[in-house]
Amino acid sequence: MQLHIILNEYAGSGRGLKRWRSWQSILEIPYMLHTTEYRGHGFQIAKQIAQEAEQQKRPTCIVIIGGDGTIHEVINGVLHCGWVTIGVMAGGSGNDYARTYDTFGSVEELLHFIQQPARKQQDCGMVTLQESHAFMNNCGIGFDAAVAKVANDSALKRALGKLGFGKLSYVYYLIKQLFIFKPFELTITNDEEQHTFQNVWFATVCNQPYFGGGMKLSPFSKTDDQMLEVIVVHNISAIKLLFLFMTIFSGTHIRFKAVTQLKGEKFLITHNATLYCHADGEILTEPNEKLYFSVNSLSWYATKK
Numbered sequence: 083m084q085l086h087i088i089l090n091e092y093a094g095s096g097r098g099l100k101r102w103r104s105w106q107s108i109l110e111i112p113y114m115l116h117t118t119e120y121r122g123h124g125f126q127i128a129k130q131i132a133q134e135a136e137q138q139k140r141p142t143c144i145v146i147i148g149g150d151g152t153i154h155e156v157i158n159g160v161l162h163c164g165w166v167t168i169g170v171m172a173g174g175s176g177n178d179y180a181r182t183y184d185t186f187g188s189v190e191e192l193l194h195f196i197q198q199p200a201r202k203q204q205d206c207g208m209v210t211l212q213e214s215h216a217f218m219n220n221c222g223i224g225f226d227a228a229v230a231k232v233a234n235d236s237a238l239k240r241a242l243g244k245l246g247f248g249k250l251s252y253v254y255y256l257i258k259q260l261f262i263f264k265p266f267e268l269t270i271t272n273d274e275e276q277h278t279f280q281n282v283w284f285a286t287v288c289n290q291p292y293f294g295g296g297m298k299l300s301p302f303s304k305t306d307d308q309m310l311e312v313i314v315v316h317n318i319s320a321i322k323l324l325f326l327f328m329t330i331f332s333g334t335h336i337r338f339k340a341v342t343q344l345k346g347e348k349f350l351i352t353h354n355a356t357l358y359c360h361a362d363g364e365i366l367t368e369p370n371e372k373l374y375f376s377v378n379s380l381s382w383y384a385t386k387k
């Protein structure tokens with residue numbers, strides 16, 4: 083099995099690079115190292131590796147050292163390539179992928195996989211705006227995407243990240259957005275049924291339970307059931323929303339009236355507001371008044387311990 087490593091040195095404010103350095107000296111098998119040089123580079127590298135694996139019919143493992151954004155890019159590059167298996171060594175800030183999917187915690191675990199490869203076929207969600215994007219964790223519009231957008235663009239996140247407190251910037255921007263964000267009206271069409279919600283803070287479509295660095299937003303989501311769940315948070319004051327966020331860590335928020343959960347293979351979400359949209363925490367820049375969601379069943383392979 084050919085081994086490629088895709089490293090985002092900047093993930094987790096340098097955590098990815100630190101972990102790779104501790105591995106590098108003891109990884110005594112052949113591998114090819116690719117370092118991402120810009121946003122979107124992970125997709126390009128992975129696509130190239132998948133094309134070569136396909137042409138040469140060669141079993142290939144790509145180990146990603148990075149966070150959810152890098153994983154998102156790489157898996158989008160290898161969808162439907164049966165020759166590639168994705169392994170991850172979590173090196174990001176939020177690491178929601180690593181909370182559900184198997185990851186490598188040591189070089190020994192990676193070597194064991196190379197000797198006896200075991201893998202599992204996984205679903206991903208698809209969101210179509212002008213283009214289609216796959217997401218492994220979740221894709222959402224509204225308040226959470228607005229927080230991600232301002233935090234990711236901020237100098238504060240970079241400064242706190244260097245000190246190891248990157249997550250604090252999200253808390254700061256979350257509280258700030260509570261006073262700025264304007265709830266909106268949203269319609270979800272699912273299996274011929276139409277649901278309209280007023281005063282929506284956010285709507286997130288989930289392929290796995292975790293979101294925002296460990297919040298159990300969609301406790302019943304599974305990555306191999308060919309289904310997606312959408313969580314809508316609506317009709318709640320800003321202060322109560324702050325308390326609701328605290329209950330999301332344990333997954334108990336779904337008991338509240340302000341939280342609606344729908345399950346299906348397909349959803350159409352429409353709105354007329356000006357909103358940000360994210361997929362696995364990466365901001366999508368296309369217009370998003372109409373979002374088509376579907377599940378792309380068993381479309382990629384993850385390593386299995």
Ligand SMILES: Nc1ncnc2c1ncn2[C@@H]1O[C@H](COP(=O)(O)OP(=O)(O)OP(=O)(O)O)[C@@H](O)[C@H]1O
Pocket residue numbers: 090091092093094095118119120121122123124148149150151152153155173174175176177178363364
């Ligand atoms: N050399 C680079 N310079 C700038 N940005 C990069 C570079 N390489 C990758 N990126 C971008 O960095 C962003 C963040 O990466 P990633 O999500 O892996 O880390 P994180 O945000 O720390 O982790 P998490 O998403 O788990 O919180 C991604 O959008 C990725 O495209």
